[in-house]
Amino acid sequence: MTENDWLAWRKTGIGGSEAGIILGSNPYRTKRELFYEKTGVEPVNEKETSTLALRWGHALEETVAQEFSYKTGLRVYQMPEMYQHPIYPFMQGNIDRFIDFPDGTRGILECKTGNPNTKSKWNDNSLPFHYEVQVRHYMAIMNINIAYVACLFENNSDTMEIRKIERDMILREK
Numbered sequence: 001m002t003e004n005d006w007l008a009w010r011k012t013g014i015g016g017s018e019a020g021i022i023l024g025s026n027p028y029r030t031k032r033e034l035f036y037e038k039t040g041v042e043p044v045n046e047k048e049t050s051t052l053a054l055r056w057g058h059a060l061e062e063t064v065a066q067e068f069s070y071k072t073g074l075r076v077y078q079m080p081e082m083y084q085h086p087i088y089p090f091m092q093g094n095i096d097r098f099i100d101f102p103d104g105t106r107g108i109l110e111c112k113t114g115n116p117n118t119k120s121k122w123n124d125n126s127l128p129f130h131y132e133v134q135v136r137h138y139m140a141i142m143n144i145n146i147a148y149v150a151c152l153f154e155n156n157s158d159t160m161e162i163r164k165i166e167r168d169m170i171l172r173e174k
Contacts, residue, residue, distance in 0.1 A: 001082070009082055011038055013090040016137035020130025027130070057113045060152065064111035065097045067160055068150040075100040076109050085141045093138045099148065108147035110135050119153050119161075127163040139167050 001009070020026040021034045035041070069076045076097045085091035099107035112131065114122075121128045127149060135147045145167040153159040 006082070010092070011040075013084065013092040014137075016093045016134040016141075019137040020133040023130075023133055025128075025130040025133060053113075053115075057111075060113050061096055061111045064113065064150050064152050064160075065109060067152060068109060068111070068148065068162065071160065071162065072148075083138075083141050091137065091141050093141045095138055095142065099146075101146070105146070106144060108135060108138050108142065108144055110138070110147065110149045112149060112151035114151050114153045116153060119159070122151065122161045122163075125163070127165070132165060135165050136167070139165070 014022065017026075018034055021029050021031060024031065065076050065078075068074070076099050078097055079095070083093050083095060095108055096111045097109040099109050101107060110131065118128075131149050135149055139145070139147055147165045147167075149163045149165065151161045153161070
């Protein structure tokens with residue numbers, strides 16, 4: 001699928017990264033910006049949405065996945081497809097990686113990068129809420145019960161934070 005086709009497909013539903021925007025917990029985009037993007041009320045300026053941080057995050061996704069696999073011993077792999085919930089097709093997602101667990105079940109790995117200024121949001125085993133919402137969205141789409149978020153903050157594997165999320169059919173706002 002071309003990038004233009006992919007962007008057009010994204011306009012037909014709600015992706016995991018957009019779930020946090022809708023809940024008002026994403027610090028990078030507003031509900032209004034998302035509404036304008038989805039409805040075409042105001043064209044999205046690609047240069048504004050494709051920030052350096054987003055480009056670096058995409059470029060380092062494979063590195064984060066490999067380091068997660070090295071640290072955990074779990075097999076991770078990519079299946080680059082666009083997924084939709086079977087009953088609620090407006091729920092869409094691009095899953096970064098899948099995980100094979102030793103018991104034969106499958107999980108999700110969401111790969112993130114961050115800068116030292118955002119590392120405090122991961123203190124005390126916490127996870128930024130908009131990332132949790134994004135991953136829970138993917139878990140619902142794929143009917144998967146366990147997911148991990150791995151975030152690399154610098155070019156040192158000691159700065160990687162890994163958080164496990166278990167599916168909760170009734171998510172309570174924190």
